[in-house]
Amino acid sequence: MAARILLVDDDTDLSDLLAEYLGNEGFEVQTADSAEAAIARLNAQESFDLWVLDIMMPGMSGLELLQQVRPRMQTPVIMLTGRGDDIDRILGLEMGADDYLPKPANPRELLARIKAVLRRAQSHPAETADGFPQQQMHLGDLSLDPQLREVRIAGEPLSLTSAEFCVLAYLMQSAGHLVTKERLTEQVLHRKLTAYDRSIDVHVSRVRTKLAQVSTGLAESIKTVRGQGYQLALRESS
Amino acid sequence: MRWYQKLFWRIFGAIWLVSMAGILVSVGVYQELAQGQERRGLQQERAQLYAEQVIERYESGLELEPRQARGLPIWVIDEKSGRQIFGGKRRPPRDAQHIEVESQQGNEYKIFFPSAPDSQMLERMFHFVLSFQVLWLLIVSLISSLLLAWLIVRPINKLRAQVREVYDSDDWRPKSSFALQDRKDELGELAREMNQAARYVEETLNAQENLLRDVSHELRAPLARLQASAGLAEQKLGEDDKLVVRINTECARLEKLISELLLLSRQQVAQANQQPVLLKPLLQELVEDARLLDPAREISADFNAVGESVRFSAEPLSRIVNNLLANAVKHAGDSAKVELKAISTSEQLKVEVFDDGVGVPGELLAQLGQPFKRGAKSSGYGLGLSICQRAARQVGGEVRFANRDSGGFSATLILPLR
Numbered sequence: 050m051a052a053r054i055l056l057v058d059d060d061t062d063l064s065d066l067l068a069e070y071l072g073n074e075g076f077e078v079q080t081a082d083s084a085e086a087a088i089a090r091l092n093a094q095e096s097f098d099l100w101v102l103d104i105m106m107p108g109m110s111g112l113e114l115l116q117q118v119r120p121r122m123q124t125p126v127i128m129l130t131g132r133g134d135d136i137d138r139i140l141g142l143e144m145g146a147d148d149y150l151p152k153p154a155n156p157r158e159l160l161a162r163i164k165a166v167l168r169r170a171q172s173h174p175a176e177t178a179d180g181f182p183q184q185q186m187h188l189g190d191l192s193l194d195p196q197l198r199e200v201r202i203a204g205e206p207l208s209l210t211s212a213e214f215c216v217l218a219y220l221m222q223s224a225g226h227l228v229t230k231e232r233l234t235e236q237v238l239h240r241k242l243t244a245y246d247r248s249i250d251v252h253v254s255r256v257r258t259k260l261a262q263v264s265t266g267l268a269e270s271i272k273t274v275r276g277q278g279y280q281l282a283l284r285e286s287s
Numbered sequence: 288m289r290w291y292q293k294l295f296w297r298i299f300g301a302i303w304l305v306s307m308a309g310i311l312v313s314v315g316v317y318q319e320l321a322q323g324q325e326r327r328g329l330q331q332e333r334a335q336l337y338a339e340q341v342i343e344r345y346e347s348g349l350e351l352e353p354r355q356a357r358g359l360p361i362w363v364i365d366e367k368s369g370r371q372i373f374g375g376k377r378r379p380p381r382d383a384q385h386i387e388v389e390s391q392q393g394n395e396y397k398i399f400f401p402s403a404p405d406s407q408m409l410e411r412m413f414h415f416v417l418s419f420q421v422l423w424l425l426i427v428s429l430i431s432s433l434l435l436a437w438l439i440v441r442p443i444n445k446l447r448a449q450v451r452e453v454y455d456s457d458d459w460r461p462k463s464s465f466a467l468q469d470r471k472d473e474l475g476e477l478a479r480e481m482n483q484a485a486r487y488v489e490e491t492l493n494a495q496e497n498l499l500r501d502v503s504h505e506l507r508a509p510l511a512r513l514q515a516s517a518g519l520a521e522q523k524l525g526e527d528d529k530l531v532v533r534i535n536t537e538c539a540r541l542e543k544l545i546s547e548l549l550l551l552s553r554q555q556v557a558q559a560n561q562q563p564v565l566l567k568p569l570l571q572e573l574v575e576d577a578r579l580l581d582p583a584r585e586i587s588a589d590f591n592a593v594g595e596s597v598r599f600s601a602e603p604l605s606r607i608v609n610n611l612l613a614n615a616v617k618h619a620g621d622s623a624k625v626e627l628k629a630i631s632t633s634e635q636l637k638v639e640v641f642d643d644g645v646g647v648p649g650e651l652l653a654q655l656g657q658p659f660k661r662g663a664k665s666s667g668y669g670l671g672l673s674i675c676q677r678a679a680r681q682v683g684g685e686v687r688f689a690n691r692d693s694g695g696f697s698a699t700l701i702l703p704l705r
Contacts, residue, residue, distance in 0.1 A: 060508055066515035073522045131507070153511035153542055155535070156518030244579040245609070275568045276575045 051077045052167055053096070057087045057111065058103040058129070067101075070156045071163070084109035091118060099167055101159070103129045103152065112144055119145045125170045125211055127162055129154070145255075147212045148238065148248065165239035170211045181215075181236075182222040188283040191267060193221055202263045212237055213256045216249075220271065220281040229278035253279055294443065299436035306428045314424075315415060322411075327402075331386060334361050334400035341373045342390050362399035374399070442467055442474045446481065453485055500552035503545050510545065514538050547670040550606075551658060551677065563598035566590075566636070570629055573605055577612035577625070584616055585624045592630040597704075599636060603678035604702065607686065610671045611640040611698045618662065619644030623695065635684075635704055641697035646690040655688045675700070 054076050058064045061082050068078040079097070081087040084106055104111035115126060126145070129152040147166050150159055186193045190203040198214060200207040209217065215237040220228060234242040234249045242249070253271065261268035272280045290296060341363050362374030362383070371378070379385075379399035386398050415421065446467055467478035517534045524531050567590050574588045608627070615625045623644030630637045647655065647662065654660040656676040661669030675698070676686045684702035691697050
């Protein structure tokens with residue numbers, strides 16, 4: 050079944066072009082020309098596999114929209130940010146976007162991001178061949194179940210986006226060892242680490258923030274190894 | 288500027304010289320005229336006295352001494368007979384002056400005597416110059432010309448300093464601190480005009496900047512649509528179609544240009560809510576980024592002179608260092624090594640990025656900070672380094688560009704630590 054994508058952008062000409070482009074690539078694309086229209090679709094119980102969301106829109110901005118729908122919607126989101134707006138980019142990721150793309154962007158690039166995000170979100174852990182952990186893992190109070198895509202701290206469930214879930218899973222799998230940024234980027238975001246790409250850092254810091262809301266000790270156990278990568282300093286509990 | 292080229296000394300010198308010359312000449316001429324008259328009167332008196340003696344002896348039939356009186360030769364001519372009765376055989380000189388006298392016996396005589404001698408003119412001048420009056424005049428005119436020169440030059444210097452300040456701080460907003468503005472004279476007028484000119488420059492710059500930003504901003508939407516259309520064309524014609532490749536490259540160039548233009552015009556990054564971060568890891572990260580940019584390039588870094596606990600706002604530091612490193616990687620030449628060296632003191636942070644590549648032609652060096660100035664072989668838009676310079680200026684720092692003596696290009700960023 051073709052993946053359903055909702056394209057939220059006030060530039061309807063662009064939306065139509067992109068919808069045609071993505072349609073040719075085998076996606077089923079719907080468009081919404083404002084944040085309000087997107088919320089209406091969400092309220093109408095329409096389900097999508099992925100949202101592509103423009104930040105700069107008259108009326109409610111993409112960021113506000115994301116902030117509003119995030120608690121009740123787990124659908125992955127790719128944000129289109131204005132080129133050079135670093136602040137928007139970081140904010141978008143912190144707000145729970147799964148990836149971002151500066152706009153204007155090459156549609157091929159957008160296609161690659163969409164595929165990567167969908168693969169990550171849809172992949173059934175059992176089917177992945179890229180070393181994604183398949184067993185339940187327990188480290189201290191922290192437990193992660195790849196099958197249920199669920200993280201619990203001392204029994205309490207923790208809500209993570211799919212990218213954050215992947216980050217934590219890979220870190221837990223290699224607990225006590227260094228995971229390089231290059232590897233983490235490839236595993237989690239399904240792309241090569243390039244210069245000035247801070248997405249993975251933002252995802253890691255987002256995981257930290259969420260852990261810190263429950264336990265500061267847990268948050269601090271994710272160590273940054275400057276210029277190299279990250280390391281989870283937790284021992285496996287019996 | 289050498290001292291004698293300074294306006295102050297020039298004005299002072301001109302006024303002093305002219306006033307001195309004027310006073311000396313007028314006083315000298317007056318004195319010469321007055322004293323000359325006096326001397327002539329004296330000479331005439333002497334000549335007359337002497338002549339009267341001669342005439343007395345002549346009329347009483349006494350023998351006349353043939354010798355001339357010492358110092359003042361005279362010639363006496365009997366008017367009646369026209370005979371020269373005194374003065375030897377020679378006739379009186381042509382330029383001699385003469386007076387006519389009448390003796391007690393009623394005879395008329397003509398007495399010739401030479402004009403006042405000028406032989407001591409130089410000596411008199413010398414004495415005159417050394418005289419107390421002249422020294423006094425000298426001092427008075429010196430003081431007055433110093434005062435005058437200072438009165439003229441001081442406000443000019445003040446104005447110059449203010450203009451310089453405006454230029455250095457790159458802040459063209461009208462200055463109420465142009466104290467000169469309150470003057471009612473021409474200099475006050477000049478200061479006001481200058482302020483107005485500065486305001487005009489500022490407005491123009493702002494308008495230009497806004498235009499640049501708006502245009503780049505507006506260009507993004509059509510470019511996005513263009514790229515999407517190019518994507519559709521690519522699906523129809525295939526990825527390797529020459530036209531598609533061409534359109535895609537041009538789209539990519541446009542995209543890069545627009546994003547750099549936006550950066551250039553959007554330097555006022557919100558710095559207020561920035562948490563300072565540890566400097567060393569930040570620099571380390573920037574160097575890592577540059578290595579990712581060109582994995583084959585040798586990039587070394589030296590942060591030994593940076594304190595472990597030194598913290599710094601990430602922006603605009605990272606943007607500038609990023610740009611400097613990217614610039615070096617891009618333009619230094621294939622085999623050139625790039626090096627980053629950071630030094631922090633209590634007042635400032637200095638980051639130097641240099642390479643051992645080809646360097647930059649001299650005439651281009653001075654223009655590097657200006658937008659759209661770039662090397663002949665450069666593939667960029669000439670915006671990267673001007674972005675650096677603007678960003679640095681905005682936080683009171685600067686970026687200097689130079690060619691190294693040992694070859695290669697060096698860019699030095701200096702930011703004040705606050």
